[in-house]
Amino acid sequence: MRIFDPHIHMTSRTTDDYRAMHAAGVRALVEPSFWLGQPRTSPESFYDYFDALLGWEPFRASQFGIAHHCTLALNPKEANDPRCAPVLDALPRYLLKDGVVAVGEIGYDSMTPEEDEALARQLELAAEFELPALVHTPHRDKAAGLARTVDVVRESRLAPERVVLDHLNETTVDAAAESGCWLGFSIYPDTKMDPDRMVRILRRHGTERVLVNSAADWGHSDPLKTRHTAEAMLADGFAEEDVERVLWHNPVAFYGQSGRLAPELAADAPAYGASHAGNSVLRGGE
Amino acid sequence: MLTPLATLRTALELRLDAAARTWLHTALSDAGEADQRELPRWERHFAAAGRRCATAEGPAHHLPAADAARVLLLHAAGVDADTATRLYREGTADERRAVLHALPHLDLGDAGLPLVADALRTNDTRLVAAAVGPYAAERLDAHAWRQAVLKCLFTQVPLSAVAELPARAAGDAELARMLRDFARERTAAGRPVPEDLDRALALAESPSEES
Numbered sequence: 001m002r003i004f005d006p007h008i009h010m011t012s013r014t015t016d017d018y019r020a021m022h023a024a025g026v027r028a029l030v031e032p033s034f035w036l037g038q039p040r041t042s043p044e045s046f047y048d049y050f051d052a053l054l055g056w057e058p059f060r061a062s063q064f065g066i067a068h069h070c071t072l073a074l075n076p077k078e079a080n081d082p083r084c085a086p087v088l089d090a091l092p093r094y095l096l097k098d099g100v101v102a103v104g105e106i107g108y109d110s111m112t113p114e115e116d117e118a119l120a121r122q123l124e125l126a127a128e129f130e131l132p133a134l135v136h137t138p139h140r141d142k143a144a145g146l147a148r149t150v151d152v153v154r155e156s157r158l159a160p161e162r163v164v165l166d167h168l169n170e171t172t173v174d175a176a177a178e179s180g181c182w183l184g185f186s187i188y189p190d191t192k193m194d195p196d197r198m199v200r201i202l203r204r205h206g207t208e209r210v211l212v213n214s215a216a217d218w219g220h221s222d223p224l225k226t227r228h229t230a231e232a233m234l235a236d237g238f239a240e241e242d243v244e245r246v247l248w249h250n251p252v253a254f255y256g257q258s259g260r261l262a263p264e265l266a267a268d269a270p271a272y273g274a275s276h277a278g279n280s281v282l283r284g285g286e
Numbered sequence: 287m288l289t290p291l292a293t294l295r296t297a298l299e300l301r302l303d304a305a306a307r308t309w310l311h312t313a314l315s316d317a318g319e320a321d322q323r324e325l326p327r328w329e330r331h332f333a334a335a336g337r338r339c340a341t342a343e344g345p346a347h348h349l350p351a352a353d354a355a356r357v358l359l360l361h362a363a364g365v366d367a368d369t370a371t372r373l374y375r376e377g378t379a380d381e382r383r384a385v386l387h388a389l390p391h392l393d394l395g396d397a398g399l400p401l402v403a404d405a406l407r408t409n410d411t412r413l414v415a416a417a418v419g420p421y422a423a424e425r426l427d428a429h430a431w432r433q434a435v436l437k438c439l440f441t442q443v444p445l446s447a448v449a450e451l452p453a454r455a456a457g458d459a460e461l462a463r464m465l466r467d468f469a470r471e472r473t474a475a476g477r478p479v480p481e482d483l484d485r486a487l488a489l490a491e492s493p494s495e496e497s
Contacts, residue, residue, distance in 0.1 A: 055379035059410045093325065097378050098336035098352075260337045 001025040006251040007213035018064035024227040028067040028263040032105045043086045071104035079118035095129040101255040104134025123156035132162040146172040150179045186215035187225035195232035298354040301342040309338045317362035356384030367397030389421035415447040423450035445482040457494025
């Protein structure tokens with residue numbers, strides 16, 4: 001089984017996770033930039049993080065046979081901190097980079113005027129740099145937040161098929177589907193969405209324009225939730241092709257719109273295996 | 287040995303498809319133009335080289351196509367030390383690697399040494415390998431060069447990546463000591479000694495060319 005996790009925060013995960021993900025079939029992933037739990041206090045803190053998403057983390061992933069891409073943005077929470085707002089001015093030079101396959105995560109957290117401004121500006125940047133956008137929908141006041149998000153996307157220059165609305169659930173999926181955007185679902189151990197509920201949504205909506213991710217990060221989360229969802233689909237009678245569509249072809253199609261996606265590792269990438277058993281990641285930071 | 291840029295370009299063009307070749311010609315031509323904008327057009331090409339050259343897989347001993355294209359662009363733009371340093375500092379790992387590969391082709395004096403030192407501090411083996419090229423062979427002081435050789439052995443970068451290894455290692459008693467100590471440490475731990483350590487040790491224990 002070949003899996004593409006379209007939203008996972010590997011910076012927060014261990015090499016054990018990379019190993020387990022590879023064993024579960026994960027061969028490609030997209031790591032969106034987001035907040036780190038501890039609020040940042042300056043733009044420079046973002047730049048080191050963006051550099052890591054374009055440097056060290058893809059290298060780390062390649063050591064375990066996984067192709068790594070990223071999405072970059074000023075996230076909704078920190079868009080509210082004036083100390084971090086200058087990141088918006090630095091984004092253009094980052095959005096040119098080869099490994100960047102979308103602008104994200106953007107969207108709403110508390111639906112403030114600052115978040116309005118950051119979302120609109122970054123949707124415009126996505127249009128300017130011919131990138132899709134990964135839009136986080138708020139966890140609180142979700143249905144209203146989704147409606148407002150859809151309005152802002154509609155007012156932007158970005159076509160809905162170049163936008164994924166993420167963290168959807170039973171209460172937001174219909175409005176999201178109606179918008180023409182892609183539908184993203186983050187499968188968590190026991191909160192926002194789980195594999196069996198996901199299967200029921202797939203039964204109702206079909207597999208078209210659906211992305212399933214683990215959104216695993218530093219919180220209670222599980223990087224194998226993509227695999228668990230695949231297994232729940234098969235147990236419910238979905239065909240292998242359906243599973244492969246949701247967990248590989250759909251993310252390849254969505255992020256492929258960037259023209260920058262290379263879901264197969266290059267032949268010269270250092271591969272995880274016996275001949276590299278002592279390499280710089282597997283052995284630790286010597 | 288340093289590959290002449292004309293050879294690098296010929297080998298690259300042979301690997302590119304028609305669209306990528308057209309892109310390369312435009313990019314090199316833009317790099318030759320004076321461009322005072324905050325983000326010169328050629329720097330956009332420099333950033334996009336990976337996706338533009340994506341179809342060009344080459345023999346393992348060649349630089350990746352995007353690396354070769356970026357080296358040619360840096361040279362065509364005639365970057366000075368400030369620009370090379372900025373492009374490295376603001377670069378992805380792939381872009382940083384290209385700046386390192388370009389160093390011996392640029393007229394920067396010792397100004398590229400902080401970039402080599404930065405790359406040698408990383409654990410990204412592709413950066414480490416790119417850092418120990420001809421520029422490092424010519425300019426690293428003895429201590430930094432020995433540390434670089436040892437770092438390659440530690441991180442399993444093949445010593446074939448180290449430019450001018452025979453000439454610089456010959457008769458280097460301090461390098462020989464470091465290599466013997468490293469081999470002893472590995473053996474004591476019951477771990478394998480890197481295969482190419484013996485070769486470097488033989489070189490370091492041989493008389494230097496000058497003596």
